[in-house]
Amino acid sequence: MWDHLWLGARLATMREGPGPYGVIIDGALGVKDGRIAFVGPEADLPGRPADLAHDVRPAHGAWVAPAPIDCHTHIVFAGERAAEFEMRAAGARYEDIHRAGGGIGATVRATRAASENELIDAARPRLRALMAEGVSTVEIKSGYGLEFATERRMLRAARRLGRELGLRVHTTFLGAHAAPPSLVKDKAAYLTEIVEEMIPALASEGLVDAVDAFCESIAFTPEETARVFEAARKHGLRVKLHADQISDRGGAALAAKFGALSADHLEHASADGLAAMAKAGTVAVLLPGAYLMLRDTRPPPVALMREKGVRMAVASDANPGSSPARSLLLMLPLACALFGLTPEEALAGVTREAARALGLLDETGTLEAGKSADYCLWDIGHPRELSYWLGNMRPQAICRMGQLDA
């Protein structure tokens, strides 16, 4: 017997196929032991509903879609940087604030001063806000320590939050986030520490699912980034990259060369870089929150991504500087309005493609039998509405790893 079964649902499975959104009308969805046991037309159910499941529920025509996934966040941090936002509103540039010791450096100082419990207490309400939107899975980066103890504390906090909240947390080590001279005395020595000490130790502790770096004029060069990636490879870890956000540093091609799960931002990515990404299966993670809040004027080359066959995910980039986001769903209409994504691409971007960007597509991201039961019920007329309403969308019911909250 299944644990629960929805009848009379409209399913946006987000499976790739002939129809948009992978729609199934008059659908049913059954769940057993945390997994999707059945998804398809009600007429194809292998028996009478009452014989199939303990708990049979009418969906009354509500839409069921994969639970959203936030595949790029820096959501564990201490403090905030609203004063910098005010400075930027008055004309200051993100890079200049960064070079003057603010920006990432300011959050590093606050995060170094915070205990593990303080980091957890600060991040919990941010994660709860995402969870209220139905989010099942969140990628959380370190990168506000820039020293072993704090990087480790951030990753431990992320893991503990996942367990406490019943959320799937994917951790990413971003020791190569920045190296401001005020905080990192010797950049070359710091890189050696990342490669020879931090990655081996944090990986062996099971705290790292992937390794990221910020390849940019104000952070690490492509050569330095490659060193970090070599170390990740040596420890069997997949990589991803903050690439070509402020300038074209060849980040897209570099990510592709290392078979990265994703390359993120990409406002300045070149056509060759995108072609290499398509070939390597590296997903482009688009971050409209950072674009908006930095008042960027050059959107990522979405038309070129489509042309080259690059998969596109969408994420919040939740962080205290460039994207103080408390919502993932808000990024859908922003991705459509600012970057020209279609509503279907935007929804796929926080479901199927976000799962792919985390290497989790076999586990979640679409409604398919055998996958983790991660879905939401929406009281809407069509799934395109999820890319249309600007803020404050709440599902009627949420199921995360089989735990139904309705």
Ligand code: NIG
């Ligand atoms: O994804 N680009 C680097 N990292 C973050 C910003 C972090 C911060 O400003 O604190 C980003 O935009």
Ligand code: FE
């Ligand atoms: Fe980021």
